[in-house]
Amino acid sequence: MSILVVLEQQGGQWHRMSWETLAAGQQLGVALGQPVEAAVVGKGIGTLANEAATKKLTKVWAVEHDLLESYTADGYTAAVEELVRKTQPSVVLFPHTYQVRDFAPKLATRFSQVLVSDVIAARVDAGALTLVRQFFQGKLSGDVRVSGAGPVFASLQAGAWRADALESGSAAVEAFAPALSADKIRQKPEAPFREAARAVDLTAAEIIVSVGRGIKEQSNLPVVEDLAKAFGAELAASRPICDAGWLPMERQVGSSGQTVAPKVYIAVGISGAIQHLVGMKGAKTIVAINKDPNAPIFEVADYGIVGDLFEIAPALAAEVRKAKSA
Amino acid sequence: MKIIVAIKQVPLRDSPLHPDSSGKWIDEGDLSFEINEPDAYALEEALQLKEKHGGEVVVLCAGPERAAQTIREALAKGADRAIHIAADDMGSLDTLGVAKLLAAAVAPEKPDLILTGLQSDDLGSGQTGVVMAELLGAPHSTIIMQVEAREGSIRVKRELENGWFQHIEMPLPAVLTMQSGSNKLRYATLMGIKKAKSKEIRRVTPVDLGFAAAAVATIEKVYVPQKSKQTQIFEGDAKTAAAQLVEKLKFEVRVL
Numbered sequence: 253m254s255i256l257v258v259l260e261q262q263g264g265q266w267h268r269m270s271w272e273t274l275a276a277g278q279q280l281g282v283a284l285g286q287p288v289e290a291a292v293v294g295k296g297i298g299t300l301a302n303e304a305a306t307k308k309l310t311k312v313w314a315v316e317h318d319l320l321e322s323y324t325a326d327g328y329t330a331a332v333e334e335l336v337r338k339t340q341p342s343v344v345l346f347p348h349t350y351q352v353r354d355f356a357p358k359l360a361t362r363f364s365q366v367l368v369s370d371v372i373a374a375r376v377d378a379g380a381l382t383l384v385r386q387f388f389q390g391k392l393s394g395d396v397r398v399s400g401a402g403p404v405f406a407s408l409q410a411g412a413w414r415a416d417a418l419e420s421g422s423a424a425v426e427a428f429a430p431a432l433s434a435d436k437i438r439q440k441p442e443a444p445f446r447e448a449a450r451a452v453d454l455t456a457a458e459i460i461v462s463v464g465r466g467i468k469e470q471s472n473l474p475v476v477e478d479l480a481k482a483f484g485a486e487l488a489a490s491r492p493i494c495d496a497g498w499l500p501m502e503r504q505v506g507s508s509g510q511t512v513a514p515k516v517y518i519a520v521g522i523s524g525a526i527q528h529l530v531g532m533k534g535a536k537t538i539v540a541i542n543k544d545p546n547a548p549i550f551e552v553a554d555y556g557i558v559g560d561l562f563e564i565a566p567a568l569a570a571e572v573r574k575a576k577s578a
Numbered sequence: 579m580k581i582i583v584a585i586k587q588v589p590l591r592d593s594p595l596h597p598d599s600s601g602k603w604i605d606e607g608d609l610s611f612e613i614n615e616p617d618a619y620a621l622e623e624a625l626q627l628k629e630k631h632g633g634e635v636v637v638l639c640a641g642p643e644r645a646a647q648t649i650r651e652a653l654a655k656g657a658d659r660a661i662h663i664a665a666d667d668m669g670s671l672d673t674l675g676v677a678k679l680l681a682a683a684v685a686p687e688k689p690d691l692i693l694t695g696l697q698s699d700d701l702g703s704g705q706t707g708v709v710m711a712e713l714l715g716a717p718h719s720t721i722i723m724q725v726e727a728r729e730g731s732i733r734v735k736r737e738l739e740n741g742w743f744q745h746i747e748m749p750l751p752a753v754l755t756m757q758s759g760s761n762k763l764r765y766a767t768l769m770g771i772k773k774a775k776s777k778e779i780r781r782v783t784p785v786d787l788g789f790a791a792a793a794v795a796t797i798e799k800v801y802v803p804q805k806s807k808q809t810q811i812f813e814g815d816a817k818t819a820a821a822q823l824v825e826k827l828k829f830e831v832r833v834l
Contacts, residue, residue: 325708325718350739353696354720357673357705361712366672366795369703382798388700391595392604393803400794438717442745444738459833483834495759501741508737516833537831539823540809544592551803555826556811557819567816571824575834 254310255281256341256403257290258332260349261300262323269347271415273408276374277345278308278419283376286342289313290423293331295321301425308421313339319432324439325355331430333362338428341403343381348407350507356407363402370526372412385409389525390548410507410530452486452502459485459516462505462532463493466521466542466561470498475565476520482569482576488512490528506531521561524549541565579633579727581624582687583657584680584694584706585617587641587648591699597800603669604800613648616695620756622763623725624693625656631727634658636687640679642666646779653774654766660779661687663787672793673701677709682787684714689751691732696721696755704755711753718753719746723760 257277260267274290281288287310292301294316301314315335319327328351336344336359346352348370360367372393373384383396383406398404454460461480467473480487487503494504505512506528517535522528524540524547532538533552540553541564550556557564589595589609598605613621624635637652639645640663649660661683668676684692692714697704704720711718723743724735733747737757766774784790810826812819828834 325720350721350737353704354708357708358712358718361674361677361709364674364794366674366709367703367705368795369705386803387702387800388589388595388604389702390803392597392800394800395798396795397798398795438748439719440747442747444742444744446741447743491759507739509741511740516827516831537827537833539827545811546802548803550809551805552807553809554807555823556809557816557823558811559816559819563816564820567820568823571817571820572827572834575824575828 253286253342254339255284255286255288255343255345256336256339257288257345259290259292259304260347260351261292261294261297264296264300266300267347267349268415269349269408269410271418272411272413273345273347274304274307275415275418276408276413279413279417280343280345280374280376284342284379284381289339289341291315291332291335293320293328305423305425306420307423308419309423312423312425313428314425315428315430317430317432319434319437322441323351324437324441325358326437326439327432328355329358329362330432330436332359334430335428336363336403343404343406346405346407348409352407356405360405363405365400365402365405366398368396368398368404368406370409371406372409374406386526389523390529390551391546409526411533447501452500454486454488454503454505454510454512457486457512457514459483459518460488460505460512460514460535461485461518461520462488462490462522463499463520464490464522464528465492467493470496472562473498475562479518479520479565479569482572483518485518490522490525519549519553520565522549523547524551541568579627579631579691580636580687580689581627581633581691581693582636582638582684582689583617583621583624583652584638584692584710585621585648585652586614586695586698587611587639587645588614588698588700591615601799602797611644611648613651614695614698614700616697616756616758618695618763619758619760620693620695621652621655621657622761623756625764626761627691627725627727633690636661636689638680638683639663640665640676641668649779650774651766653777653779654770655764656770657777659777662779662781663784664781665784670793672795673703673705673709675791675793677706677713678791679784679787679789680706681710681713682789683782684710691750692716692753694753694755696757707753707755714751714753716751716753717748718755719748720755721757722754723757725754
């Protein structure tokens with residue numbers, strides 16, 4: 253029995269979550285007393301496989317095929333399925349990326365299993381594995397146990413494990429050529445693109461005032477615009493605000509928007525769904541203003557005010573101006 | 579184009595959530611329910627495709643009796659008919675079980691396209707559509723922003739991370755999971771609400787669908803997460819709290 257960690261790369265570049273997942277795999281390997289192997293999937297991935305082989309692993313599988321050059325759900329599912337059938341791991345770990353969300357559930361189904369997605373912690377009690385994941389957008393956590401004959405499939409949440417805990421070592425690289433055929437790959441992907449050049453670079457901002465659903469209506473936006481002005485901050489938003497067209501997409505912070513790490517991030521009326529948190533939890537200081545004391549945003553906040561943002565934001569803007577003119 | 583939209587009924591956003599006496603799920607006693615938000619976008623996309631290309635939109639929902647209300651609302655928005663998989667104990671099913679139920683109801687309908695939301699606001703596993711596609715032997719794509727129907731195929735705009743997108747073409751029938759915000763949602767009109775009363779809701783049970791499966795993934799316990807970070811909360815009225823916060827930002831964080 254072994255643990256298999258499926259790393260993610262695109263066009264020869266690692267996805268940053270790959271190393272976190274590998275670190276989690278190493279820790280789980282110790283807890284379960286099992287060797288840990290990694291897989292790199294794609295075309296022309298020799299360099300990446302060699303780099304992965306400098307980590308403490310028993311083996312790195314270089315899963316290579318011309319048909320894996322561009323990601324497709326059908327191609328990746330078939331390739332990883334073949335590797336899993338060959339190596340028969342007890343646990344298969346993935347980073348919880350958009351790409352993994354696209355194919356790992358399909359893969360797990362082929363083993364009559366369920367992917368346990370967006371996992372934030374793992375425990376081993378007397379050899380039995382318990383996975384912890386979030387429900388209701390982070391408002392509740394839950395312990396999940398997996399039974400059944402196939403391996404346990406799990407995808408791990410961004411930031412739940414630390415990449416700097418990764419142990420170095422030396423592993424053998426073994427090439428694995430899956431038997432893929434073009435007619436079995438039904439998705440025809442085109443080249444990725446960006447909508448337009450971003451006029452707003454939130455990553456350069458020292459202070460960001462960010463607004464979420466709590467603002468209720470577009471006509472209420474001046475409340476936070478004024479707060480941003482008082483701080484001399486950039487204005488940002490969580491996804492629902494940009495989806496509604498109240499602020500342009502380029503001001504969106506989160507997994508589908510920008511990732512920011514300002515000195516101060518002031519979250520106003522943002523509950524803190526994980527898709528938002530991954531985009532801002534690297535901020536040096538986080539301030540949360542929210543009416544719900546149990547909102548997940550307080551999980552990452554250094555300072556908080558619980559209450560009505562329509563009272564607090566204007567009061568805060570006034571106090572900031574007072575402090576600046578003092 | 580015949581489109582099936584799989585929707586789920588979930589607790590209203592901002593509902594108070596407390597574990598129930600079993601500790602394995604939440605106490606639903608006092609909660610109100612609504613359509614899962616990404617599913618509402620899937621329904622909207624289906625209705626727009628029908629407006630452009632003609633055809634039929636069938637709503638599919640697995641859930642207890644209360645789900646009938648959410649189904650009626652979908653019909654009032656313009657869906658043509660509905661299939662309600664009446665299942666009281668959805669909690670005993672895992673994603674594979676739910677997807678098997680849905681797939682069993684979808685298969686005899688032979689739709690061209692199956693849409694659903696990219697994830698549910700309650701369980702949030704984000705897999706039901708993908709698993710259903712695998713069970714039906716259909717191609718799929720996830721986190722979709724736009725759908726363009728072509729002859730026998732579709733071309734979709736898929737969201738990637740960090741502001742990137744990609745177009746993907748695939749043959750029909752196919753399964754897509756829709757991203758929130760991909761369209762502007764419509765409201766039900768009075769006429770729509772009136773018409774919905776005479777639209778067909780076919781009720782089937784898991785037994786009718788020949789369903790018998792044990793869950794492989796089970797929730798042992800749900801709980802309010804333990805805070806790992808010490809948050810300093812400022813109390814008092816708005817002015818007092820704001821003044822304390824500014825004090826910290828000025829003298830400890832040193833940004834003012």
